[in-house]
Amino acid sequence: MAQKITIEPVTRVEGHGKVTIHLDDNHQVTESRLHIVEFRGFERFVCGRPFWEAPVLVQRLCGICPVSHHLAAAKAMDMLVGAGDGNGLTPVAEKMRRLMHYGQIFQSHVLHFFHLASPDLLFGMDADPERRNVIGVILEHPELAKQAVLMRKYGQEIIAATAGKKIHGTGAIPGGINKNLSLEDRDAFLNGINGNPDLSADKMIEWSEAALALLLDYHSSHTEFLDGFAAFSSNHLSLVRPDGALDLYHGIIRAVDPEGKRIVNDVDSRDYLDVVEEEVRSWSYMKFPYIKELGPKEGWYRVGPLARLNVCDFIPSPKAQAAFEQFRAYTKGKPNHMSMHYHWARLIETLHAAEMMKELLLDPDLQGTDLVIKGERCGEGIGLLEAPRGTLFHHYQVNEQDLITMCNLIVSTTNNNEPMNRAVNSAAVAQMTGKAEITEPMMNAVEVAIRAYDPCLSCATHAMGQMPLEVTLYDAAGAVVDQQRKGM
């Protein structure tokens, strides 16, 4: 009997999503989809507002990624006020923004690894769900859990010091930044917040290395799982510095094919519409971006940590560079297509962010006083950056009254829409083909595949909410034959 399985919504990601898996009469998976079932039209919310409000307004889009949206919008506003396209700011302004961004990358990656991914890795996808969670991690690995809490705290404090406050930060403004970093704050971040040496820049680097070592150790004993689970070939896209370095704040657009050949060759970020197009499909509110020249069938791509390490030539910080060389050597210099290696790439970026935070904190430019630069005002602004989950596009048009008339956002999770759908299908085929009964571990396996991409459906759908899980099996006639609910 043909069946349809629905996982609704997906847990440990934000927003409203559900997974459907269709099985034919022989229990073969015929189709799997990640659906986004809610859309609230954030772009319309921004239109009609004064452009200088955008860097604050867009933080309302998502409580998970407010800093990424804040900075992407600020970069677009830089262009509007004639302050260049992300590389024309004063040293203090650019470096304060970079510090804010690395704080965000750091705390976001730490949260994903310790809070969302490590339960599956430490206990296994098929472990008892009552144990397979962050409390389980604490009970069995209390020191690891304490480190994770302090690492999150450090990143959040960096954000607060650079953005000004936790909600609706105002640090980045059109053409610059509204404050520099005080010597008091600098010393606290270098030596330990509130005198606590566990909250120092060096400790963050040390613990980032330890987290990476933990994953590599896990990899050595679970190679088949990490290499094979939800693995598939794809294109990869990200920003890179013009010299090919990993650069999460600003760069040119580059993409490589599954063999590593460049298919988008270092395009100015202001020309993103020449590179990327989006396809609408009837069953999801989340669009499907693709590389224009290749079309929707061949042009879809991955973004985020895995893509970034496949696209860049090197990482400009020594410890992360050493880890990057090991990462690239594993696939003999070819692009890495293993979905679970997102975790590996994410932890290399965590280490890079920790190194960059220290490097920036030691830079006297952060105490500079030349905060803002402005030039000739124009009517259009485009800001791209590499958010924790991948490339983030902000595009605005403004009328002569300074009001926003057009806003286009392509968020990181949307860029990964097709890859996440493929990951779901890959996991479903591997776990459910030929199985008469669908178990909780099988359903969790599908979610593990999605979670590797660390999606933020809050950004993608512009909604925030609790994430209970419902799995329903339908027969060919649409009747419910089995149903499991958790967290509802």
Added chain:
Amino acid sequence: MKAIPSMLVYGFGNPGREDDGAGVALAERIRAAALPGVTTDSNYQLNVEDALLLSEHDLVIFADATRSPVDRFSFYRLQPDPSVSFTTHAMSPGSVLALYSQLYGKTPPVYMLEIGGMSFELREGLTAEGTENTLAAGQFLISWLNDFKSVKSTKI
């Protein structure tokens, strides 16, 4: 001389989504009241690092909007909630308390103030009913904090 206990009112939610910002608005109201010993903080949502806040205060009150039917607001002592089998990028207040309890072996006094919300769409500002409910919750909390301070100060 009596010591004043350290009290934190922590509002969370998104002020860009109408009544979802009630907890943040309440924290702002408490901050404006400038009560001795009371500090305020706010964020979009709670997360693991907020467990550290519990170690830094004698009393923590989380404030958030609720869709549940309440008579303007609801106030209760929070219990640790270890049932975090399925979580998101955010944590519930009970899970933050459970996290703290597991990490540090203590369960400090933490209360939850839930404020009734009517609408949670992408729009700035509270609804009229959300505003009334937040004002009522603020009045109650200011009085409650003053009582707590009086009782607690004699014990410190």
